[in-house]
Amino acid sequence: MRSRLLAVLAVAVIALGGCSAQEPARPGALAVGLVEPGTLLPADVDDPAGLLVTGALWTPLADYDPVSGRVTPRAAASITSPDRVTWTVKLRAGGRFHDGSPVTAKSYVDTWRTIAGEHWAATPVLTESLRAKDISAPDDATIRITLDRPANQVPAWLSAPGLAPLPASVLASGDWTGFARHPVGNGPFRLDGDWQPGTGGTLRRVPPSAGHPDEVDLRVGDPVEQYDAVRDGDLDLTTSVPGERHDAMHADFTDRHLMWALPRAGYLVFPASATRFADATVRHSLALGADRGALANGPLAHQADPAKALLPPSSAPGERTGTCRPCTFDPAAAQSLLGQARFTGPVPLYSDLGGDGWTRTLASGLARTLGVPVTAKQRPSAGPVDGPSTVELKLVSPSPADVLGELAELAGYSDAGFTGDLAAAEAAATPQEAGQLYRVAENQALRDLPAIPLWTGHGHAVWGPRVHDVRATPFGGVDLAELTG
Structure with missing residues (x-):
């Protein structure tokens, strides 16, 4: 999201002291390993572990597939608009929070007003993307949204997990820290007791569902130890595979491992203040000279893939084939372009704290x-x-x-054709037309290259033989509600 860049792959992990020493899961339960979530306040979650847990505790309004533009209603019964300016969300009947209070349209409206006033991860979805002139609840089952312009991306924005509703009790108290210790959602699981940092917590299914575990023990620990515990039969599933176990994963878990795209990506952005790099030929030279495989296999520790396009898989419309030209590693072409531009350096590469590791690798490789x-x-x-x-x-x-809007803002990129394509895509009548126009805008940005795509994150899971039906999504991770075992 615009104005929310974070540099990093540094995740603080609290070790269990050996997963193999843990008690096995109780009958009817599954034991799942994860690293410590950054928070369990859904509007402020931006890490895979936090998305995993909050994805089990909350049900979003809808699921949105950027490839097809398909909207699958979840807590909503429908999301419709006659003109792409006024949108109506109808809620499914009978929705309740885990404390027994009803989930109403007012629950969403009040939550979104709170989010808009805070500086949380999901705040820009409302203040910079949706930009609604008015959001109201004409009745308990209806949310009415009026925009300041036609926009077909409303279902995508409303599917953001950070826009999950909060109970009236926490909205009244504002005790976000206390709520994150014991979150109360509207999803398929409730948290049994408080979340214990460094240890985890227990999820209980509400209501029970035949064929699915009634209980999931979430165990915080060291990814290496958790991987070994799954392999040795002391843990049912773990949601991260460290780099040092990545190669072994295919042999240890031949048909019991999964990788999926995460909503994170790395770029090299050229701000308007960097006038020495105004020549697109220089930027293309740097793009072709970047060894993305060395980043993915080195400092990113097999937690990312080399970028193939400007848009990451978690946000890319339509089917993607091939790799964009500026995403390829071509040293000879890179040197030739640099010579044509008569550019002799030096090149300073700036990074935020946390991204300095892969920035140093990128810098030494380019040199x-x-x-x-x-x-x-x-x-x-x-x-x-x-x-x-x-x-x-x-x-x-x-x-x-x-993605395209934030990259343009970071770079101060204001090409008229790009800006026009973005506006046309947002106002397009169908998801297919919008997808084509977003691709046109992406291609324009790849020609001018205000930002070089470098890598896209991916998640991992490995599991034991009694676990089945493991699926994952970019914004939720492993779907704990669909596991069988």
């Missing part, structure tokens, strides 16, 4: 490939920079408009 000085530097706390910056985007909605 070897291009034969010019390339130096990784810490981004100053204020003021413009004179070179490109590495950026990690952590996305909170599947809309391609958010």
